[in-house]
Each structure stands twice: as C-alpha cells, then as structure tokens.
Amino acid sequence: MTKLQVAIDLLTTEAALELAGKVAPYVDIIELGTPLIKAEGLRVVTAMKEAHPDKLVFADMKTADTGALEAEMAFQAGADLVTVMGTVDDATIKGAVEAGKKFGRKVVVDTIGVKNRVERAREVIAFGVEFVELHAGLDEQALPGYSVQTLIAEGREAGVAFSIAGGVNIDTIKDVVAAGATVAVAGGAIYGAENPAEAAKALKEAIQ
Numbered sequence: 587m588t589k590l591q592v593a594i595d596l597l598t599t600e601a602a603l604e605l606a607g608k609v610a611p612y613v614d615i616i617e618l619g620t621p622l623i624k625a626e627g628l629r630v631v632t633a634m635k636e637a638h639p640d641k642l643v644f645a646d647m648k649t650a651d652t653g654a655l656e657a658e659m660a661f662q663a664g665a666d667l668v669t670v671m672g673t674v675d676d677a678t679i680k681g682a683v684e685a686g687k688k689f690g691r692k693v694v695v696d697t698i699g700v701k702n703r704v705e706r707a708r709e710v711i712a713f714g715v716e717f718v719e720l721h722a723g724l725d726e727q728a729l730p731g732y733s734v735q736t737l738i739a740e741g742r743e744a745g746v747a748f749s750i751a752g753g754v755n756i757d758t759i760k761d762v763v764a765a766g767a768t769v770a771v772a773g774g775a776i777y778g779a780e781n782p783a784e785a786a787k788a789l790k791e792a793i794q
C-alpha cells in the first residue's frame with residue numbers, strides 16, 4: 587500500500603513537533619523539510635525521532651555534495667531516510683548509499699531540476715536508492731500551468747519505486763496511488779489546512 591508522508595515546511599522545532607503530534611496517527615513518514623533543517627539544524631531530526639520512534643523520519647537534506655558525510659550526519663541524528671539531489675554527480679548519490687548501508691538506513695533521490703526525470707530515475711535506482719522522489723518544488727509549483735499529473739504520468743512510465751511530491755492533495759492523491767507510488771508526499775495540504783489532523787486523516791483514508 588502507498589505510504590503517506592507529511593512534509594513539514596515549518597520553521598521551528600516547536601511548530602514541527604506540534605504538527606507531528608496532531609498528524610502522526612495518520613502518517614507513515616514524517617519529513618523534516620529543507621528550510622526547517624536549515625533553520626534548526628539536525629537537532630530537529632533528533633527531537634522528531636525521539637518524539638515519534640515508531641515513525642520513519644525523513645530528513646530532506648537535498649544534498650548536492652559530500653554525499654557520504656551529509657547522509658552520515660543525518661543518520662547519526664536519527665534519520666531513517668535522507669535525500670540527495672538527482673542533478674548531482676553519481677558519486678555523491680553512491681556515497682550516501684554507502685553511508686546508508688553502514689547505518690542500515692536509506693537514501694531517496696530528489697528530482698527537482700532534473701531535465702529527464704524518467705531516465706534519471708532509472709539510472710539512480712540502480713545505485714541502491716530506496717525510491718526516487720518525482721518532485722516539483724514549491725517554486726516550480728507556483729509557475730503558471732503547473733500540474734502534478736505530469737509527475738504522476740512519469741511515475742507510471744519509469745517502472746521504478748517512486749514517490750510523488752509537489753502539490754499532492756485530497757483531489758489528486760487517488761491518482762498518485764493508482765499510479766503505483768511507494769509514497770505520497772503532502773506538505774501544504776496538511777500543514778496549511780485549518781485542521782491538519784482532519785486533513786491527514788482524509789488523505790490516509792483516500793489511500794486505503
């Protein structure tokens with residue numbers, strides 16, 4: 587079954603823990619967003635894992651270099667999954683995967699900025715990454731004409747384990763699931779909702 591990942595793009599550990607406390611019963615993976623990690627450091631990863639040891643904690647490091655070092659730092663802080671950018675040198679991705687093997691944790695490749703996501707997804711999955719995040723970032727989502735359906739179609743085509751991130755919400759999550767996604771990522775649809783717990787519950791129910 588497709589897992590539900592909440593992406594927390596808030597800026598303080600306190601706010602992230604408060605949101606996670608509300609939505610944890612309905613999500614499988616708790617993502618600490620890149621802006622949050624930049625604001626608070628890896629202490630936010632440790633705090634989240636301590637508060638939710640039963641959940642997978644996803645550190646959205648968006649690593650672009652020193653793959654082994656940054657992955658190791660995040661794993662030591664308590665992350666179960668870390669992201670490396672798909673646009674960077676293969677050696678960076680492979681380094682993070684090697685660090686993952688040492689810690690028994692996993693690496694996800696983020697395709698923001700990748701020109702041919704299907705081709706790159708097939709390449710990087712062979713390096714031993716857990717899945718590929720077919721992702722349109724918040725800036726790309728804000729451009730006119732953006733549709734998450736492009737990512738969903740690419741997931742179907744790629745034939746590798748993938749997640750979809752980039753405006754997944756209650757109207758689109760069933761398409762994400764039908765395409766065979768390993769993980770559906772929802773950020774704004776949860777933390778931006780009037781009642782985040784209700785929003786997460788509805789998304790979880792739509793998956794089942």
Ligand SMILES: O=C([C@H](O)CO)[C@H](O)[C@H](O)COP(=O)(O)O
Binds near residue numbers: 595646722723772
């Ligand atoms: O990873 C993300 C982005 O790059 C900022 O960190 C988002 O968490 C991801 O795009 C999912 O969020 P929504 O698009 O708001 O669902």
